[in-house]
Amino acid sequence: MVNTLSQSAPKEPKQGIKAPSKETVLTPRFYTTDFEKAASLDLSAQDTELQAMLAEMRADYNRHHFVRDEAFAQSWEHIEAEARQSFIEYLERSCISEFSGFLLFKELSRKLKNRNPLLSEMFNLMARDEARHAGFLNKAMGDFKLSLDLADITKRRTYTFFPIEWVIYTVYLSEKIGYWRYIIIYRHLQKHPENQFYPIFRYFESWCQDENRHGDIFKALLRSQPQLWKTWKSRLWSRFFLLSVFATHTLTVHERAGFYHSLGLDAREFDRQVVCETNETAGRAFPVMLNTEHPKFFSRLHRCSDYNLKLVEIDRSSQPKFVKLIRKIPFVTAIVWNLLLLYLIKPIDTEALRGQVC
Template identity: 50%
Template structure:
């Protein structure tokens, strides 16, 4: 989920292509999806990965920038969409989304072939390491969405059966994505024990409305990431070293449909979009998602370079396009095309890089490392606070009375 609806057209002034020149929650809600590698290989030796048992990888340590598992106040979520409590709930757009989910356009899309394992065996050294890390993060994010959506479906089944069915069908999509990626990991002689993760991962609590804001942004930014990578590789096929990327075009449409459904959830409860509080939260969650993505991806710039991408240009493109999508719904978004915005993000990357270097220093005693990190942590926190006051744009859906967009229709 924090998984991700992609177009890779760069529009606007002065933009350039981001690539180089063409060349504890309810644990019982999830089923364990474990893929065990059947072949042994020394290709993973010296890459630094630990295994729980043969072919099953120890999950990466959790941090502020790793994908999270979420839980919420399910009783309050029931109240948001209860047919009894909210008899005037506007279900028209939600029911349109439900029909799209029922059509299940990607039912037969995720079919593997013999090229997967053969391609994986050709990926070696640092590229192999960073790609395995990418697969793990992606699998964890998709599986996180599955767990959350499945539990929401179970809890809403009585109070709002149609909304419950939509969450159930979204969990179906996320389970497919997670399973497909985990099978890809097995091509590299590793996989995740997703059942173990379900029981042992730390769950982050968000209030229901925050869950909707955050997952909407997660799905939309996932769309733009997937389609941007897909279209770049279509133009530069020599950089496509593994067939998983060929599935991104249809895959990202699942992300887009999920985002559209969550947008419909917000519009069905206009108080989540048309109040002063909603404006504050809208900007806050945009900044949280954009900052997390930017810092996370710049820590793994070698992965994007392996695809022939320029990390900074790719990330800026994804954020700009995600923000354009979000403008159609949220009442306020940060003005990401103000030059200061990315200048500030780049300053944050520089500080975060120094923190990462200190973390990687195995020779420095822990006490001195903690002291050495303090000034950088303080500077990073100061940059984050400054971002909260960045220039913003008053926008929003024309469907919501009182939004800046609806008011402009009068002129």
């Protein structure tokens, strides 16, 4: 069950403060969970792995990484028009996503402090990393004379309740897909430095290692709970969350194709590579992974992104809300239908291949 907690109405932003983009199905959300149930998780099956990861988090290999150097100290007015707008939207979305993780991890750490000290410290250290990422991204927005009032956003955003099991599935996937997004962009720009139009991309190699570590922690949490990977229900949920994350990624990337084009990347190929790599990685934790080689897999995902672009076009029109709603119905229906057909594609049983999936 998903519940949303309403926040107070937004107010007019101050000068230089960017009004957050309208919340949609595709925008990063803020989450809360069942803290009591999280505190009672039995982690004994993965205790050795979690202790090793805790030691790695304490070492804080990136503590000196997120420091702005002289490369930032210049004017960025030469980045103009669509390229400028698409990059600001990318920074905003990334900042909100990282800040969302910070809020959830910090609250988990606080609520678990007296019940589960190991998990509490782990979440506190992950919150540290997410705060660094969000702050670094917000400072980058400042180079474009804008920033986000994160304290105000904390009060104004809608919070969605997810059971702790759903949190484990989704955070694992969001961290791993984040890793692949960052590392693929980084490797591409290493080969094509002429497309590196802003210095933040130089930080992506170490940045993505934070994402990877966080994902490994959630993998250990998932594998410590047999109900999340040993049951028939867990197979259905795994398919659902894999498809949800991949569909969101595909729609978002195609909606912001201009940003990837400015990096010299083809949005469709970038999306395909990120989805395939994340799917393979998820096979190390989930009982199933999606069959991305199925001839209909990406064609149906791309069909959904085409329909989504139609929805965006309708939203931007000046028509009355009621007319917009009527016009959206066939496209929303088509997206849901294609996602259902994708869900019904037979997945790959990773438990049967456990010795082969590495």
